[in-house]
Amino acid sequence: MRTLTYREAINEALVQEMERNRNVFVYGIDVADHKRIFGSTNNLLEKFGAERCFSTPLSEDAMTGFGLGAAINGLHPVHVHMRVDFMLLAMNQLVNMISSLRYSTCGNLKVPMVIRAVIGKGWGQSFQHGKTMHSVFAHIPGLKVVMPSTPAEAKGCLISAIREDNPVIVIEHRLLYDVSGEVPVDPEPFPLGKGMVLKKGDALTVIAVSIMAVEAVKAAEILNRKHGIKIEVIDPVSAYPLDEDLICSSVKKTRRCIIVDNDWVYCGFSAEIAALINEKCFGMLQSPVKRLGFAAVPCPCTRPLEDCYYPNAVDIIRAVEEKLDLGQSDLSGEEFYSYENKFKGPF
Amino acid sequence: MKKNLKTELYRKLYLIRSSEENVIRHYPQDQMKTPMHMSMGEEAIAAGVCSALGNEGQVFGTYRSHAIYLAKTEDSDDFFAEIYGKASALLKGKGGSMHLSAPKHGFMLTSAIVASNIPVAVGAAFANKRQDNKKAVAVFFGDGAVDEGVFWESLNSACLMKIPVLFAYEDNGYAVHSPVSERHGYSSITEVVKKFNCLVEESDTTDAEEIYNLTLDCLVRMKKTSQPCFLHLKYYRYLEHVGIFEDFKAGYRSKYEFEEWKKRDPVLTYRNKLLESGFKESEIIAIEKEINVKIERSIIKAQEAAFPDKAELHTNLY
Numbered sequence: 001m002r003t004l005t006y007r008e009a010i011n012e013a014l015v016q017e018m019e020r021n022r023n024v025f026v027y028g029i030d031v032a033d034h035k036r037i038f039g040s041t042n043n044l045l046e047k048f049g050a051e052r053c054f055s056t057p058l059s060e061d062a063m064t065g066f067g068l069g070a071a072i073n074g075l076h077p078v079h080v081h082m083r084v085d086f087m088l089l090a091m092n093q094l095v096n097m098i099s100s101l102r103y104s105t106c107g108n109l110k111v112p113m114v115i116r117a118v119i120g121k122g123w124g125q126s127f128q129h130g131k132t133m134h135s136v137f138a139h140i141p142g143l144k145v146v147m148p149s150t151p152a153e154a155k156g157c158l159i160s161a162i163r164e165d166n167p168v169i170v171i172e173h174r175l176l177y178d179v180s181g182e183v184p185v186d187p188e189p190f191p192l193g194k195g196m197v198l199k200k201g202d203a204l205t206v207i208a209v210s211i212m213a214v215e216a217v218k219a220a221e222i223l224n225r226k227h228g229i230k231i232e233v234i235d236p237v238s239a240y241p242l243d244e245d246l247i248c249s250s251v252k253k254t255r256r257c258i259i260v261d262n263d264w265v266y267c268g269f270s271a272e273i274a275a276l277i278n279e280k281c282f283g284m285l286q287s288p289v290k291r292l293g294f295a296a297v298p299c300p301c302t303r304p305l306e307d308c309y310y311p312n313a314v315d316i317i318r319a320v321e322e323k324l325d326l327g328q329s330d331l332s333g334e335e336f337y338s339y340e341n342k343f344k345g346p347f
Numbered sequence: 348m349k350k351n352l353k354t355e356l357y358r359k360l361y362l363i364r365s366s367e368e369n370v371i372r373h374y375p376q377d378q379m380k381t382p383m384h385m386s387m388g389e390e391a392i393a394a395g396v397c398s399a400l401g402n403e404g405q406v407f408g409t410y411r412s413h414a415i416y417l418a419k420t421e422d423s424d425d426f427f428a429e430i431y432g433k434a435s436a437l438l439k440g441k442g443g444s445m446h447l448s449a450p451k452h453g454f455m456l457t458s459a460i461v462a463s464n465i466p467v468a469v470g471a472a473f474a475n476k477r478q479d480n481k482k483a484v485a486v487f488f489g490d491g492a493v494d495e496g497v498f499w500e501s502l503n504s505a506c507l508m509k510i511p512v513l514f515a516y517e518d519n520g521y522a523v524h525s526p527v528s529e530r531h532g533y534s535s536i537t538e539v540v541k542k543f544n545c546l547v548e549e550s551d552t553t554d555a556e557e558i559y560n561l562t563l564d565c566l567v568r569m570k571k572t573s574q575p576c577f578l579h580l581k582y583y584r585y586l587e588h589v590g591i592f593e594d595f596k597a598g599y600r601s602k603y604e605f606e607e608w609k610k611r612d613p614v615l616t617y618r619n620k621l622l623e624s625g626f627k628e629s630e631i632i633a634i635e636k637e638i639n640v641k642i643e644r645s646i647i648k649a650q651e652a653a654f655p656d657k658a659e660l661h662t663n664l665y
Binding site: 063072074075077092097101103108141 | 455465504663
């Protein structure tokens, strides 16, 4: 093991999979420009040539269909979007074509295709650069959706996605690109549908999605210092398939649950998890499941409003304190927004 | 043209026409529960282009794909089994009339969302080019498809990336019930496409042999230049947008228009051409008889086949 950033972990997964399988190719707007999708597609052009790493016209719709065509004819496309929001231009291909093809052709055609997309946050990303959309993608039968929150997950998930013969959407978070962590050197797949326990605990389960997992881990550390309690932090990693057993066994143990989604709450992924807990753990619960997520407005640009829009470690701490009748601890000496503060524009 | 090729063209033309006549005959029994977008009038394009592509060639179609499906596969058993929704079909009834697919015959996929098949064909042709497997790709779409943004995105990308894909533009003058004049802000699509780095050909023939030769010529030039080709072909949709009836009483198009085209009916045109080129009437009748028997058997087999088991609902999602 050695330490890599999230960006390097993604890059290493791409390099290793492109070395393993010459049918894998990476394409999308600006994947081969000087910025290389925030560094995640570094060296692919140099190592594998323009045939296997190329930038495209700004045609998200056509380029998604293009990937589908390449996938059914023996290649393995990895289509990259700098922001999840841009994928909305490709929803027809994704929802009417890609997701249904294997089923509608009774398996005579398969769609081994990966779509990587990056969630933006901070530095004025505002309302067209900050969406996650995982609840929408996971809603569609035929798609798989993962949202790694650590460098190891990022590498392993991307390897698994590329080895799948189904369409997989990998949703990365821009603010996690500089996070470091231990990452295996070998290309070890991280099973799609497997969640991770990021902090072990017994007082309460926090299920936190994408960068919210980082906020939840931070909250867990502070809660432990301030109140001497241990909360369990679970990163579901996959929105579909969902690691139901991991979630349910944790909730059955702690009997209390807060879900922190990196999305709006209404009709969101957090509702799906709450429904699961309701169905499988109803009699075990000591209190109702609580959900945190984005404020129910489009994301504003200016920082003071943006800070109110996103949930963070403070919100998680206060929600836990309320659930456990702990009284509010003094957080004046604590450092929050460390990722947002580290980050400098333009993006 | 060699005699066996002429026979092939007529066999395809007659198979398409006769199959659809049988759809019309049996549809009122309400056993084919699938929206029929009939190909009648389009046969020459389907037979000509698909024969030129050959068995190895790949085809992408729309919800109006009976003609190209039958031209490419000549598999009336599977055609009827699928539109009757039976387990004996390759797709076990999961696709129906609008979503025919038979990859083993190079009939890749069809889409009921206008123009959605176009970028997929571009990607498929890209993969063939990279693998150098010599498989030609044609994507069929109507004059409604060029109203969609994704057509232009796909055309631009194919021209830019030098992807040899045949854009088989089947212009019947109407998208659902709207004429071209009410939808296009330009007078000639070919003049617009000519501004791209794209080969462009145009014909309003209903002679399958002419379309075959034209397509072959396009394929040769595409190979030589590594450019896509926009092949503008015209036909007249004999029946309503969806369904098995004529709709001239609706008022959006005239029966006169139809009657003018009917004089150049693709099946009759080619039948007469065969007679002129030395085929005996008895030879042609023998071809027709054989096809009629084949279709009749296919229909009986489809009617007698079982529906898919309920467990089929959940298979082949992933």
